[in-house]
Amino acid sequence: MNRIYNFSAGPAILPVDVLKEAANEMLDYQGSGMSVMEMSHRSKIYENIIDEAEKDLRDLLHIPDNYHVLFLQGGATLQFSMVPMNLLKNGKADYINTGVWTKKAIEEARKYGDIHVVTSSEDKMFSYIPDLSNLPIREDADYVYMCDNNTIYGTKIKTLPNTKGKVLVSDASSCFLSEPMDVSKYGVIFAGAQKNVGPAGTVIVIIRDDLVRKDIDPKTPIMLRYDIHVENKSMYNTPPTYGIYLCGKVFKWLKKIGGIDAIHQINVQKANLLYDYIDQSKMFFGTVDKNSRSLMNVCFKTGSAELDDLFVKEAKANGYDNLKGHRSTGGMRASIYNAMPIDGVKALVEFMNAFEKKHG
Amino acid sequence: MNRIYNFSAGPAILPVDVLKEAANEMLDYQGSGMSVMEMSHRSKIYENIIDEAEKDLRDLLHIPDNYHVLFLQGGATLQFSMVPMNLLKNGKADYINTGVWTKKAIEEARKYGDIHVVTSSEDKMFSYIPDLSNLPIREDADYVYMCDNNTIYGTKIKTLPNTKGKVLVSDASSCFLSEPMDVSKYGVIFAGAQKNVGPAGTVIVIIRDDLVRKDIDPKTPIMLRYDIHVENKSMYNTPPTYGIYLCGKVFKWLKKIGGIDAIHQINVQKANLLYDYIDQSKMFFGTVDKNSRSLMNVCFKTGSAELDDLFVKEAKANGYDNLKGHRSTGGMRASIYNAMPIDGVKALVEFMNAFEKKHG
Numbered sequence: 001m002n003r004i005y006n007f008s009a010g011p012a013i014l015p016v017d018v019l020k021e022a023a024n025e026m027l028d029y030q031g032s033g034m035s036v037m038e039m040s041h042r043s044k045i046y047e048n049i050i051d052e053a054e055k056d057l058r059d060l061l062h063i064p065d066n067y068h069v070l071f072l073q074g075g076a077t078l079q080f081s082m083v084p085m086n087l088l089k090n091g092k093a094d095y096i097n098t099g100v101w102t103k104k105a106i107e108e109a110r111k112y113g114d115i116h117v118v119t120s121s122e123d124k125m126f127s128y129i130p131d132l133s134n135l136p137i138r139e140d141a142d143y144v145y146m147c148d149n150n151t152i153y154g155t156k157i158k159t160l161p162n163t164k165g166k167v168l169v170s171d172a173s174s175c176f177l178s179e180p181m182d183v184s185k186y187g188v189i190f191a192g193a194q195k196n197v198g199p200a201g202t203v204i205v206i207i208r209d210d211l212v213r214k215d216i217d218p219k220t221p222i223m224l225r226y227d228i229h230v231e232n233k234s235m236y237n238t239p240p241t242y243g244i245y246l247c248g249k250v251f252k253w254l255k256k257i258g259g260i261d262a263i264h265q266i267n268v269q270k271a272n273l274l275y276d277y278i279d280q281s282k283m284f285f286g287t288v289d290k291n292s293r294s295l296m297n298v299c300f301k302t303g304s305a306e307l308d309d310l311f312v313k314e315a316k317a318n319g320y321d322n323l324k325g326h327r328s329t330g331g332m333r334a335s336i337y338n339a340m341p342i343d344g345v346k347a348l349v350e351f352m353n354a355f356e357k358k359h360g
Numbered sequence: 361m362n363r364i365y366n367f368s369a370g371p372a373i374l375p376v377d378v379l380k381e382a383a384n385e386m387l388d389y390q391g392s393g394m395s396v397m398e399m400s401h402r403s404k405i406y407e408n409i410i411d412e413a414e415k416d417l418r419d420l421l422h423i424p425d426n427y428h429v430l431f432l433q434g435g436a437t438l439q440f441s442m443v444p445m446n447l448l449k450n451g452k453a454d455y456i457n458t459g460v461w462t463k464k465a466i467e468e469a470r471k472y473g474d475i476h477v478v479t480s481s482e483d484k485m486f487s488y489i490p491d492l493s494n495l496p497i498r499e500d501a502d503y504v505y506m507c508d509n510n511t512i513y514g515t516k517i518k519t520l521p522n523t524k525g526k527v528l529v530s531d532a533s534s535c536f537l538s539e540p541m542d543v544s545k546y547g548v549i550f551a552g553a554q555k556n557v558g559p560a561g562t563v564i565v566i567i568r569d570d571l572v573r574k575d576i577d578p579k580t581p582i583m584l585r586y587d588i589h590v591e592n593k594s595m596y597n598t599p600p601t602y603g604i605y606l607c608g609k610v611f612k613w614l615k616k617i618g619g620i621d622a623i624h625q626i627n628v629q630k631a632n633l634l635y636d637y638i639d640q641s642k643m644f645f646g647t648v649d650k651n652s653r654s655l656m657n658v659c660f661k662t663g664s665a666e667l668d669d670l671f672v673k674e675a676k677a678n679g680y681d682n683l684k685g686h687r688s689t690g691g692m693r694a695s696i697y698n699a700m701p702i703d704g705v706k707a708l709v710e711f712m713n714a715f716e717k718k719h720g
Contacts, residue, residue, distance in 0.1 A: 004393030008400045011601055019387050019395055026383035027376065033364030033679070035379050037559035037606075040368045040682060073433040073561060074583055077597040081581035111579045194598055199397035201433060201561045201600030219471045221441035221584065223434055237437040238554055240561030240600065241371055246397075319393065322400060 005344040008322035009151050009297060009335040010174065011194040018249045018339075037242040041235060050234065050241075053248030060251060060260055063183050063206060070205040070226070071234045071244045076101070076173045076192040078224070079203060080108040083145070083169055083188060086216055086226045088113040090140045096161060099126045099150040100328065101171060109145070118144070125329070126153045128289035132161035143167040143187060149175035151195070152326040154299035154333060155292040160185055167211065175296050176204070177254060178338055179264040187211050196296070196337045198247035201240045205229075254338070263338050270336050270345045271295040277349045283307075283356040287331060301331035308332060311355055320348055365704040368682035369511050369657060369695040370534065371554040378609040378699075397602040401595060410594070410601075413608030420611060420620055423543050423566060430565040430586070431594045431604045436461070436533045436552040438584070439563060440468040443529055443548060446576055446586045447503050448473040454501045456521060459486045459510040460688065461531060469505070478504070485689070486513045488649035492521035503527040503547060509535035511555070512686040514659035514693060515652040520545055527571065535656050536564070537614060538698055539624040547571050556656070556697045558607035561600045565589075614698070623698050630696050630705045631655040637709045643667075643716040647691060661691035668692060671715055680708055 006013045029036050032045055039046045054069045063069065072078070083105075084093060091113040095106045097120035109115045118137060119130040137144055144163040149156045151174040160168065167187030176191035183189065188207045194200035205226070212230045222228055228236050254263055275293060278284045278300050287299045302308050308331055312324045325331040336345055366373045389396050392405055399406045414429045423429065432438070443465075444453060451473040455466045457480035469475045478495040481488050497504060504523040509516045511534040520528065527547035536551035543549065548567045554560035565586070572590045582588055588596050614623055635653060638644045638660050647659045662668050668691055672684045685691040696705055 002388055002391065002393050006394050006398055008398065008403075011397060011399055011401060011598065013398050014395065016387065023383045023386035026386070027379050028362055031362065033362050033681070034366050035374065037371060038366055038368065038373050039371055041371060041560065043368075043682070073435070073438075073600075075433070075597045078433075078581070078583045081583065085581070108582055111581075192598065194601075199600075199602045200401065200598040201603055221438070221445070221471075221581070222468055223438045223441065224581065237435045238371065238552065238560040240433075240559075240603070241554075242559045242602070243561055243600070321393070322403070 004319045004321050005340070005347060006321050007334045007336065007340070007348070009195075009326070009333060010192070011200045012196070012335055012337050013339040014198070014246070015250065015253045015339045018246065018253055021249060022246060036245045039241065041238050041241050046241060049245050049248060050239070053244055053251060056248060056251035056255060057204070060177065060254055061181065061183055066209045067183060068207050068209060068212065068230045070207065070229050071239055071247070072203050072205055072229060073201065073240055075200070075203050076171055076190060077104070079171070079190045079205065080105040082224050082226065083143075084109040084112040085220050085224055086213060087167070087169070087188070087211060088142050090142050092116070092138055092141050093143050093145060094118045094135070094137050094141045094166070095145040096130070096132065096135070096147075097122060098129060098147055098155060098157075099153055101150070101152075102145070102147045105145060105147070105171065116141075126150060126155065127287060129155050129157050129292040132157070132159065135161060137164045137166055141166050143169050145169045147171040149173075149294050149296055151297050151335070152329060153288055154294045154297040155288050156294040156296075158291065175294070177260060177263070178267050178296055180260050193243060193247055197250050199243050202243035202247060204247070266342060267295045267336070267338065270340065270342050271298060273342070273345050273349055274298045274334060274336065277352060281352070281356060283360050284352060287329065296335060296337055298334045298336060299325060299329065299331060305330065307359065310359070314355060315351060318351055320351060364679045364681050365700070365707060366681050367694045367696065367700070367708070369555075369686070369693060370552070371560045372556070372695055372697050373699045374558070374606070375610065375613045375699045378606065378613055381609060382606060396605045399601065401598050401601050406601060409605050409608060410599070413604055413611060416608065416611035416615060417564070420537065420614055421541065421543055426569045427543060428567050428569060428572065428590045430567065430589050431599055431607070432563050432565055432589060433561065433600055435560070435563050436531055436550060437464070439531070439550045439565065440465040442584050442586065443503075443505070444469040444472040445580050445584055446573060447527070447529070447548070447571060449502050450500045452476070452498055452501050453503050453505060454478045454495070454497050454526070455505045456490070456492065456495070456507075457482060458489060458507055458515060458517070460512055461510070462505070462507045465505060465507070465531065476501075486510060486515065487647060489515050489517050489652040492517070492519065495521060497524045497526055501526050503529050505529045507531040509533075509654050509656055511657050511695070512689060513648055514654045514657040515648050516654040516656075518651065535654070537620060537623070538627050538656055540620050553603060553607055557610050559603050562603035562607055564607070626702060627655045627696070627698065630700065630702055631658060633702075633705050633709055634658045634694060634696065637712060641712070641716060643720050644712060647689065656695060656697055658694045658696060659685060659689065659691060665690065667719065670719070674715060675711060678711055680711060
C-alpha cells in the first residue's frame with residue numbers, strides 16, 4: 001500500500017484510520033454478518049449508526065435542541081433549490097456573491113423569488129471577501145445567503161454578516177467542522193460531505209425548527225421539502241446509508257483527537273506553514289487578500305503559466321497530487337482539509353522550497 | 361468473519377467478491393495512493409471508473425445508442441417527481457397501480473398533471489398483476505407508467521402493458537438486471553441501486569434521447585432536469601462517486617458469471633426452489649397470484665401471526681436474517697436478489713422444512 005499526499009479540493013482526503021476501519025468492517029460489521037451497505041435502513045443496527053452519527057455531530061458543534069440535523073442527497077447544489085423553495089415567504093432574499101457557487105445559488109433562487117445581490121467580489125475575480133458589516137438588507141427579506149468558504153478561490157468569511165435580524169443561510173461545504181461555529185447564529189447551515197466529512201452523495205443540513213414549514217408551494221417535489229425529511233428523520237426514502245456511516249466515523253475520529261477546537265488549532269498550524277512559506281517566497285505568491293485567506297484551500301501562483309504547469313507535474317511525480325488550481329483561476333491550489341496530516345503540509349513546503357531553488 | 365444469509369428487501373445483499381475487492385482497494389485504488397472516495401470526480405482515474413461502469417451496463421442490457429445512462433441521486437422517489445416534471449407535455453399520463461410505490465408515484469405526479477389510474481390491483485391488497493393487454497390509455501397521454509417488480513408484495517409484471525403506442529416508463533428498482541429486458545420497448549427505466557446493484561444513494565436512469573427535453577417548466581429545480589444531467593454526463597455536480605464505483609464492480613461480476621441470461625437462469629432456479637417447497641408445504645403458503653410471482657421477492661405466510669413471528673425469530677437465530685414481511689402485508693418475505701447464492705436458498709428451504717416438522 002502506497003498512500004500519496006492528496007490535495008484534492010473534493011471529493012477529498014479522508015482520515016486513514018477511518019478508511020482502515022471501513023475496510024475491516026466491509027464484509028462483517030461488528031459481528032452482524034453483513035456490510036453496512038447491505039443493511040436495511042429500517043433495522044435497529046442501522047438506526048444506531050445514523051442516530052450515533054447525529055449525536056456525535058451535535059456534540060462536536062454544540063448544536064442547540066431547536067435545530068434539526070438531516071442527512072440528505074443531491075449535494076449542496078440541490079440545497080440551492082431547497083433553500084428558496086422552503087424559506088421564501090415574502091418572496092425576497094438577499095445574497096452575498098463571493099464566487100461561482102454563490103452565483104449558481106443566486107441563479108437557482110431567482111426561479112422562485114426576487115433575489116438581490118447585496119454585495120459581490122466579482123470585480124476582482126472573487127479574490128477577497130467584501131465588508132459585510134452594513135449591507136443593504138431589505139426589511140422584508142426572508143433570509144440572507146452566504147458561502148462560508150470559497151473552495152475555488154481560497155477565501156473565507158471571517159466575520160459573519162450583519163443580517164439586520166434576518167435569517168442567515170450558509171453553504172459551509174468546504175469548511176464544515178474545520179473550526180468552531182456558533183450554530184445559533186444561523187437559520188440553515190448545509191455542507192456537502194465530500195470536502196471535509198465523508199464520501200460524495202451525502203449533504204448535511206442543520207435547520208432551525210421554526211424554518212421547517214408546511215405552508216410552502218404544494219407543487220414542491222416531496223424530496224425537496226424540509227418538513228418531510230424532518231418528520232421522517234432523514235428516512236423518507238432510503239438515505240445514502242454507507243455515506244452516513246462514514247460521516248459518523250469521521251465524527252468519532254474528530255472527537256477522539258479533541259473535537260473542533262483541537263482540529264482548528266491543527267488547521268491554523270497547517271495553513272500558517274504554507275502561507276508563511278508562500279509569503280517569503282520569491283517564486284510563489286498567494287492569490288487572495290490576506291484577510292480573506294481560507295484555512296482549507298490555499299491558492300498560489302508563480303506568475304508564469306508554464307512554471308505553474310511544471311510545478312503541478314513535478315509535484316505529482318513526487319507524490320503530491322491534485323495541486324492544479326480550478327480551471328477558472330489557473331495556478332495552484334492545495335486543499336488541506338481536516339484529514340490532511342501536518343506532515344503532508346510540511347512535506348509540500350519542503351518540496352516547494354526545493355522546486356524554487358531548482359527553477360528560481 | 362461470519363457472513364449470514366441476508367434476505368433483506370433493500371438495501372440488500374451484495375456479492376462477496378465485490379465487497380472483498382472494495383475492502384482491498386479501500387486505502388489504495390490500483391496504485392493511485394487514494395481511496396476511490398477520495399478522488400476528484402473530474403480526475404482521469406475516476407472518469408475511467410464511471411465510463412467503464414456505463415459501458416459494462418450498456419453491454420449487459422444491450423442498451424441502444426439512442427438511450428442515455430445516468431447515475432443520479434435521490435433514489436427512485438426523486439424519479440417520481442422527475443418523470444412527470446420532464447415528460448409531461450400534454451399534461452396527461454396514465455398510471456398502472458400495483459402497490460405502495462406506484463401509489464406514491466401517482467400522488468407525486470398529480471402535482472404536475474392530470475393523472476389517470478388505468479388499472480389497479482388494490483382491490484386484493486396488490487396480490488396480483490392486472491391484465492395489461494387492453495388498458496384505457498388516453499389518446500393524448502404523454503406516457504404510461506408501471507412498476508416492474510413490487511418489492512413489498514412479491515409481484516412482477518410478466519408481459520409488458522400494451523401502451524397503444526405511448527411512451528412506457530418503468531420503475532425497475534427491485535428487478536433491475538435480474539432478467540433480460542428489451543430496453544428499446546421503454547422510454548425511461550429507472551432503478552434505485554440498493555436492491556440489486558449497489559449501495560443506497562445511487563439511482564440509475566436509462567432514458568431515450570427524444571425524451572430529454574429543454575422546453576420544460578423553467579422553474580424546475582436544476583438537479584431535477586434530465587437535460588442537465590445528460591449534457592453533463594451525470595457530473596453536473598459531484599455524483600455519488602463511491603456508489604457508482606461499486607455498481608461498476610457489480611456489473612463486472614455479472615459479466616463474469618455470464619451476463620443477464622446466466623443470472624436469470626440462476627434466479628429462476630432459486631425462486632423455483634422456494635416456490636416449489638411452499639406450494640407442497642402444509643404450513644406455508646404463497647400470498648400472491650401464481651402468475652404474478654416475483655423472482656426477487658418471495659412472500660409467504662403460515663396463516664398464524666404468532667407462528668409467523670416465531671418463524672422469523674428462529675430463522676434469525678439460525679443465520680437467516682431479514683425475513684419479516686413488510687409491515688403493510690405481515691407474514692414473511694425472502695428477497696433473493698442476484699447476489700443471494702443458491703446455497704442460501706437451499707439452506708432456507710431446509711430450515712423451513714425443519715421448522716414445519718417441528719411446529720407443524
